[in-house]
Amino acid sequence: MDFFLQLLIGGLSVGFVYGLSAMGFVMIFKSSSVLNFAHGELLALGGYFFLIFITVVKLPVILAFIFTLVACFITGILIERVFLRPLIGEKLIFVIMLTVGLAAMFKGIILLIWGGNLYTYPNFLPEAMGFRLGVVSIPPVYVATFGIGIFFLIIFGLFFKFSSQGIYMRSVADNQRAALSLGVNVRRVFALSWAIAALVAGMSGIVLGIINGVNVHDLSALGLKVFPVIILGGLDSIGGAIVGGLIIGLLETFTGGYISPSLRDVVPYIILVLILLIKPYGLFGLKEIERV
Amino acid sequence: MKKIQLHPCGNFNESYDRELTIFSTDFGRIWAIVGIILLLSVPLMPLSPYLIYVMNITGIAAISVIGLNLLTGFTGQISLGHGAFFGVGAYAGAILATRLNLPIFITIPAAGLITAGVGMIFGVPSGRLKGLYLTIATLAGQFIIEYVLVHWEYMTKGTMGITMPMPVFFGFTIQGDIPFYYIIFPLLALMLWIAVNLIRTRFGRAWIAIRDNDRAAEGMGIPIFPYKVFAFAVSSFYAGFAGALWAYYMGSITTEPFNLSLSVEYLAMVIIGGLGSISGSIFGAVFITVLNELLRFMTDSLMNSAIVTQLGLSLAPLREFFYGVAIVLFILFEPRGLAEVWRIVRSNFRLWPFPY
Helix, strand or coil, X not given: CHHHHHHHHHHHHHHHHHHHHHHHHHHXXXXXXXXXXXXXXXXXXXXXXXXXXXXXXXXXXXXXXXXXHHHHHHHHHHHHXXXXXXXXXXXXXXXXXXXXXXXXHHHHHHHHHHCCCCECCCCCCCHHHCEEECCEEECHHHHHHHHHHHHHHHHHHHHHHHCHHHHHHHHHHHCHHHHHHCXXXXXXXXXXXXXXXHHHHHHHHHHHHHHHCECHHHHHHHHHHHHHHHHHHCCCCHHHHHHHHHHHHHHHHHHHHHHCHHXXXXXXXHHHHHHHHXXXXXXXXXXXXXXX | CCCCCCCCCCCCCCCHHHHXXXXXXXXXXXXXXXXXXXXXXXXXXXXXXXXXXXXHHHHHHHHHHHHHHHHHHHCCCCCCCHHHHHHHHHHHHHHHHHHCCCCXXXXXXXXXXXXXXXXXXXXXXXXXXXXXXXXXXXXXXXXXXXXXXHHCHHHHCHHHCEECCCCEECCEECCCHHHHHHHHHHHHHHHHHHHHHHHHCHHHHHHHXXXXXXXXXXXXXXXXXXXXXXXXXXXXXXXXXXXXXXXXXXXXXXXXXXXXXXXXXXXXXXXXXXXXXXXXXXXXXXXXXXXXXXXXXXXXXXXXXXXXXXXXXXXXXXXXXXXXXXXXXXXXXXXXXXXXXXXXXXXXXXXXXXXX
């Protein structure tokens, strides 16, 4: 029972992190239908920005956090401006390959600056944030992750529901041409969605950095874990990203705990194929998927 | 004696047969023959074994990329699992050669057929999915195949790898770069010939129709699903064929090279060469392989020159960086790839001095 509980807690916390990192991915897809293969590298960028601000510039934690988010926001805008904008209206494969190329580029730059070493942040979360559940103790990081995740979920929910930019984003996602003809500034919407996605990715990067340390290889591998999560949750549902993340996280830890540790990493992808065959729009996705 | 034809200034085809011709003038045919003779005489020139090695791996990559181009460029199905299929071919060839002691001219096509079977399984989702979703499905295929290759230890010996026997071809043991050159390039020519002609048959036409508009194609009476699965089968056959060849050439295989970045590399070759262009596949294979080798050479020489050892070590990721830059620049500035550049250069010469 203890083992079960331990796996349950572990799975939920890992899953929450998956969900958190999938949120940025969904943001981009929701407004511009672009699958971002460079998402793992965006996560890594966030982690390294925070590393700079906290160890090199030696800012206080809160300031470092804010500065990181701002830096990520600007990076997102730049990516859209320089690379994605010329491709509006181009074929899907070019957009996908562009993000693949971006991933290689970013990974190269990061490796060039920091190398493949593992960096850890100084410990700044208060011990009191963690708590015990029977024999299982929950470290403060996971509590913080949970808090941040819920916070952003609510913020995004409200943003898409009520803010004008959020409504523009939804309209562009729904029908780009109609939105354009009604006077929505589609370019700004794209730029904003990339910026917000990079911001969310940067934040997940920080969280992951606190949990496992910052390493570009690990973080970019995590960027690929996002695919099963969002397919399960639905490609364009932010809440679905969290739920999908939790389910995939639980599945992974339970397979790892009860069946075989080596099967752990491939289970999400087997699930992915099954979902695609049975319910391609996922649990919460828009059902308007193009079938053959 | 046939009259030697020259190119007209424009497209004046009067029948479908004329549009389908490969060599529209005898001029091209002559150059093709010259090219083949040049290629065959390459090993006779005083070149370093390293250059022959680079040509060989380019040739193998080109076979694999032709397959991916048939699937992605002509049928419009983006696949991120081609590297895994290449690996399946390599392992199928290695297992057939070590367990059953089959000769090389059976193992290579057999490996292709086995991979085609595997490819058809992963092509089944294409019956229900298209676009992004199919791309993700092939990505899942990549990871699942990788897992099976590492963990099916009874067959693949896991991370230990398999050492290949020396291939014997009609009593001759093939060893070294130059004999392999004479195996790889005729096979490349054969596969090229098959691909070019496949595109001219009803299958190729149907693939192009599906790529351009699958609903219209269905309306024209093309059964989409069988043709898509067939495209997956043919594409995987090419990958498996190249993979088995690669296994023989390398002498031993492990599971490491067949990862996602190999799949991405193949897709990059297709895009840089030119989507939907068979000759583009070869341009792309040459470009990426030469780029890889140049960057490796650069980083190696930087590392070996004693002054910048530390700098050189940290320059190793430059390879990855330039690789990404090449993809991005091609997509932004010449999305139709090197094949289009080549076409422009050629037509400039052909139409000179008239600028139209």
